[in-house]
Amino acid sequence: MAIDKKNAFVGFHTRFGNHEAVDGLIKLIHEGLAPMGFNALILELNPGYSYRCFPEYSNGTVTYEDLQFIKETCDEQNIKVIPLFQCLSHQCENFGDGKPWPLLVAHPEFIEQKDFIEGGEWPDIYCHSWCASNDDIYQYIFPMMDEIIEALDADVVHIGLDEVFEIGEDSCPLCKGKNKAELFARTVRILHNHLSQKGIETMMWGDRLLNAEKLGMNMWEADKFGMYPAFDMEDKVTRDIVITDWHYDLHSHGYPSVEQFMKAGFHTIASFGANDEQAAHFWKHCLEYIYLGKKNHWPGKLGGLLITHWTPLTNKLADEILGGMNGTIGKSDNPWDSSEVGRCIQAIVPKGKYFRK
Numbered sequence: 001m002a003i004d005k006k007n008a009f010v011g012f013h014t015r016f017g018n019h020e021a022v023d024g025l026i027k028l029i030h031e032g033l034a035p036m037g038f039n040a041l042i043l044e045l046n047p048g049y050s051y052r053c054f055p056e057y058s059n060g061t062v063t064y065e066d067l068q069f070i071k072e073t074c075d076e077q078n079i080k081v082i083p084l085f086q087c088l089s090h091q092c093e094n095f096g097d098g099k100p101w102p103l104l105v106a107h108p109e110f111i112e113q114k115d116f117i118e119g120g121e122w123p124d125i126y127c128h129s130w131c132a133s134n135d136d137i138y139q140y141i142f143p144m145m146d147e148i149i150e151a152l153d154a155d156v157v158h159i160g161l162d163e164v165f166e167i168g169e170d171s172c173p174l175c176k177g178k179n180k181a182e183l184f185a186r187t188v189r190i191l192h193n194h195l196s197q198k199g200i201e202t203m204m205w206g207d208r209l210l211n212a213e214k215l216g217m218n219m220w221e222a223d224k225f226g227m228y229p230a231f232d233m234e235d236k237v238t239r240d241i242v243i244t245d246w247h248y249d250l251h252s253h254g255y256p257s258v259e260q261f262m263k264a265g266f267h268t269i270a271s272f273g274a275n276d277e278q279a280a281h282f283w284k285h286c287l288e289y290i291y292l293g294k295k296n297h298w299p300g301k302l303g304g305l306l307i308t309h310w311t312p313l314t315n316k317l318a319d320e321i322l323g324g325m326n327g328t329i330g331k332s333d334n335p336w337d338s339s340e341v342g343r344c345i346q347a348i349v350p351k352g353k354y355f356r357k
């Protein structure tokens with residue numbers, strides 16, 4: 001398949017929606033990612049990419065030619081570019097402000113929660129989801145996804161699916177009373193089918209497949225709404241999906257989700273946030289899971305690591321990441337500071353060699 005399962009996946013993820021930031025991204029690739037041995041770049045684009053098929057549903061300025069240029073640059077550095085097309089959840093401009101993306105503004109029938117507070121803020125609202133019962137949305141989603149795939153000549157697509165809070169809501173006439181795990185699983189299947197028919201491998205975040213109560217995790221990191229039984233719906237959540245299992249909080253009891261995914265047969269990528277101390281703790285437990293996986297012959301492998309950057313990249317932020325990596329920018333009080341991501345890269349990525357055995 002498209003992701004090399006024999007060697008370590010060493011990935012960098014960033015949100016990206018600004019043509020002006022292409023220079024910063026290229027600089028980051030040349031001066032940071034390539035020298036550190038990264039071999040994958042996950043670009044979270046929608047709706048920051050300026051779609052040719054539906055320009056009215058874009059709110060960013062990244063062009064088709066920009067993506068081709070990024071792809072060429074990454075090819076030269078042996079870095080695989082993987083587009084992240086955020087599906088179902090996070091259909092909003094900013095986390096916590098409830099302002100829907102242009103597609104949902106133009107088509108409010110796709111908004112799952114019909115009784116949301118206009119202009120609401122966290123904790124009245126977190127992020128909009130699209131309605132998991134209204135398949136009319138795919139007449140827009142699939143052409144957009146396909147255009148990005150074409151521009152990047154991609155053979156892997158990350159479909160997002162993290163932090164779904166709004167699904168099967170009572171306020172949605174199409175979803176009311178439906179099983180939330182079934183709704184989630186059928187969405188995974190629809191997206192996976194679309195990609196697999198094109199010979200493309202699917203990646204997704206793992207958090208909705210995890211039982212928050214059982215694992216002692218919060219509602220972002222794992223599910224508290226009834227989606228997690230989708231984990232066992234193997235006909236829909238198929239084991240050929242590569243799971244990026246993210247943890248940004250420190251868990252003194254470890255990170256048992258990694259073990260859960262590996263035992264079920266998923267190729268699993270440990271995904272780190274911007275906190276180098278928490279990342280070192282998570283990493284320490286990853287070594288345990290690598291050891292246990294080999295010793296107990298778990299069918300899934302812990303196949304690598306992913307460093308995540310959640311602020312849309314700008315040239316300034318690219319410099320801050322590099323500054324954090326080379327130590328020219330000191331520690332910040334802001335846990336999502338881009339320089340913290342740089343420090344996290346410096347703390348974790350050199351250890352990626354352990355995945356290669």
Ligand SMILES: [Zn+2]
Binds near residue numbers: 112169
């Ligand atoms: Zn619905």
